[in-house]
Amino acid sequence: MxxxxxxxQRDNSRTAVVMRALLLxxxxxxxxxxxxxxxxxxxxxxxxxxxxxxxxxxxxxxxVNALRDLRATPKETRGQVERLWTKARYLFVGRVDYxxxxxxxxxxxxxxxxxxxxxxxxxxxxxxxxHIVISLARPPADPRR
Numbered sequence: 001m002x003x004x005x006x007x008x009q010r011d012n013s014r015t016a017v018v019m020r021a022l023l024l025x026x027x028x029x030x031x032x033x034x035x036x037x038x039x040x041x042x043x044x045x046x047x048x049x050x051x052x053x054x055x056x057x058x059x060x061x062x063x064v065n066a067l068r069d070l071r072a073t074p075k076e077t078r079g080q081v082e083r084l085w086t087k088a089r090y091l092f093v094g095r096v097d098y099x100x101x102x103x104x105x106x107x108x109x110x111x112x113x114x115x116x117x118x119x120x121x122x123x124x125x126x127x128x129x130x131h132i133v134i135s136l137a138r139p140p141a142d143p144r145r
Contacts, residue, residue, distance in 0.1 A: 007137060010132075013134040020062070020132075021067050024059055028060040031052055031060075034052050072129060074128070075126060075128045076124065077102055078122070080101070081101055084097070084113055085098055086113065095110070106136075121138065122136060124137075
């Protein structure tokens with residue numbers, strides 16, 4: 001029987017962590033390698049150093065977070081929704097919905113975003129470093145009320 005409190009359930013969340021690690025680790029390694037090489041030719045390589053820094057360091061941070069999640073166990077976060085918003089994806093292709101709970105940022109699907117409001121209580125099971133959602137639910141109603 002389906003739980004009416006569950007708003008989002010992702011059975012492939014572990015696969016998303018693995019894919020993120022497999023994609024970002026080589027990209028970050030190549031970009032940081034090129035950055036190290038470009039630094040040796042400063043100041044003539046200033047543009048390359050700037051571009052590789054802006055792309056390589058964030059990619060490396062995300063790769064490390066994904067690699068840390070490969071050995072981690074999922075965590076649970078309970079709290080109120082502090083903020084909900086939607087943004088365009090890279091090059092304005094598609095949309096992505098975000099939710100902020102306990103100062104942690106989570107990407108949620110559009111249906112979940114539509115069902116939630118700021119101030120709603122939620123329980124989120126997620127990977128601790130990448131914050132990839134495993135399940136998102138409203139807490140069960142208090143039977144004493």
